[in-house]
Amino acid sequence: MSENNFKDQEYLSLTDCWRIGVGTNKELVYCPTTQATHVLSSNTVRLLRECTETQTLDLHAARLCERFNIPLKRFPEMRQQLNEFVNGKLLVSKTDLLTMITEHSSPQSPLPKIASLAVPTRNRPQVFRRCLDSYAECAKLYDRNDLTLLAMDQSDTSDLQQENQQAIESVRKNHGIKCLYSTARNAEILARDISSISGVAPDVVNFALINDDNMPQAHGLSRNFLLLSTVGDLTVQVDDDTICSVLPCREFSFDLTLTSQYAPQQFWFLSKSETETFGDAFTREDFFALHEQLLGRSVASCVNERCSDDRLETSSINFEQISSEFFHRLTKPGGRVAITSLGVGGEAGMEGSSYFLTADRKSRARMMKSESDYRFTLNSNQILRSVTSETISSGSVITGHNQGFDNRNFLPPYFPLWRGEDMAFGELLGQSDEGAFNGYMPWHLLHKPFIPRNYSAEHLRLRASRLSFGAIMEALLQSLKNERRRTPKQSIEAIGRSLLDWGKAPLAEFEEMLTLQLLNRVSIQLLRLETELKQNNKTPAYWAADIEMCMNALRQTVVKKTYIVGRDLEDYYGLDTARKTQQKLVRRFGELLISWSAIRDAAIALRKNMQEREV
Secondary structure: OOHHHOOOOEEOOOOOOOEEEEEOOOOEEEEEEEEEEEEEEEEHHHHHHHHOEEEEEHHHHHHHHOOOOHHHHHHHHHHHHHHHHHHHHOOOOOHHHHHHHHHHOOOOOOOOOOEEEEEEOOOHHHHHHHHHHHHHHHHHOOOOOOOEEEEEEEEOOOHHHHHHHHHHHHHHHOOOOEEEEHHHHHHHHHHHHHHHHHOOOOHHHHHHHHHOOOOOOOHHHHHHHHHHHOOOOOOOOEEEEEEEEEEEEOOOOOOOEOOOOOOEEEEEEEEHHHHHHHHHOOOEEEEEEEEHOOOOOOOHHHHHHHHEEEOOOOOEEEEEOHHHHHHHHHHHHOOOOEEEEEEEEEEEOOOOOOOHHHHHHHHHHHHHHHHHHHHHHHHOOOOEEEOOOOOOOOOOOOOOEEEEEEEOOOOOOOOOOOOOOHHHHHHHHHHOOOOOOEEEEEEEEEOOOOOOOOOOHHHHHHHHOOOOOOHHHHHHOOOOOOOOOOOHHHHHHHHHHHHHHHOOOOOHHHHHHHHHHHHHHHHHHHHHHHHHHHHHOOHHHHHHHHHHHHHHHHHHHHHHHHOOOHHHHHHOHHHHHHHHHHHHHHHHHHHHHHHHHHHHHHHEEEEEEEHHHOO
């Protein structure tokens, strides 16, 4: 191909090209999408691997020269190397990728509006009332007259439940919104009815909906109840300590981004002075309309919307870190945005701040403006987190603060107990349904807990060196990526059977399997931290010291038998009981996944019968 033929085109390399060392500093490279195979020097492969964002060849060449400290007088050499990548089908044009996504698309059917807002809550009546009022005011302001507000209250005492009921009644009276209030008693009734209709054993259904072991944290129970109560609809769940006020991303773009990044959201970090007044910048936009921009839509329709005059307007569509597997999913019929979320502004809502240490390059630069700002971020978790443009991703990170669900199609359950239920849900969705994508909006939703959270350096060390049970559950699910079957229901059942086998094995065999999975995870984590240090020349020194502290703590704890036990389970039960409880929870979740399709079908039948009685 001549120089002029692709001068203004934009190209990228796919992130999962196969690489096999063939000796003498050479690698065999294979691109699954184009089926191109080449033997290249290792240095040449390094250049290819840096071209994962869509840019013109001139921009790629300039950035590579800067990245690898190559004199600009060698720019023509770099440009020629990129030409060879294009001719060898190792760089793919954005236009070709978009054509393959849209060529088999069909017109998008009109989508319904979001039918319900669901709020799980427990023991926080003041926060709950504030939350309800804010979303009800938004619904009224934007004429969401058909919206139903659902609350699932897991509060421990009747007095707290009564306060929450009064809040619901106030919203119904003051804003004229249909409200449905449920408690654990309603969950028990739903579980009994589902078991009766489906034939699924009560113990299995109860695990999804009822805290029969009185665990201290049971966020997933409420989420499962709300999912089963809204089957057939577009619905949104929000945490009770959010406020329905939003802020556009600081680097807001009207583009559409397609990415296979695990976590595509970026961070902006708030200084101490900013946190005092930054909530004032949030405004009352149509929160539901923001979700509806992507929720339930086909990927092809989102791309076609950016086209005009039968010609792809590629300037408004970006690819970032695209894998061949993700692209294969994009080009298959039926791809849709199954889950949507806005970013968060305020308290991050994460278990500590160790995640920030290895944030993406842009986020890291923002955090390192000064050591005082850096320390404040680690201590307070006060952040802005979002994408910069509407983004469709195959990543499994789902923001728990607000989640839009296309509940017309099959969705997996949440892990019912302990924290991190959204991590397991994201893994299950991605592994079971290749047509389901996550949609991220470039907006921040205000997250404002009543009680500020502060994290010490010791907290950072502990969180970096020990895993919660939710993180262990996520690691187990990540090891089952090959369980995908022909349909999402079959895939969830297959994953469930694997978990059931592990849960029924002798405890020593279960822990040996778990050890192998987690040691592999630790190896990857340590290599990543070491790479971060090298790439950034161990600067700034205060950040490098924290990285090295976390690495040392991880090396010390990974050799102990306690490493494979969730720290939250051990803190609650003690080590011996925690080990047995951990395996029991894996077994029960396996049983739930095997039966989830029947449970969901029973919920659909119950809801249909209820709707027929209301007519």
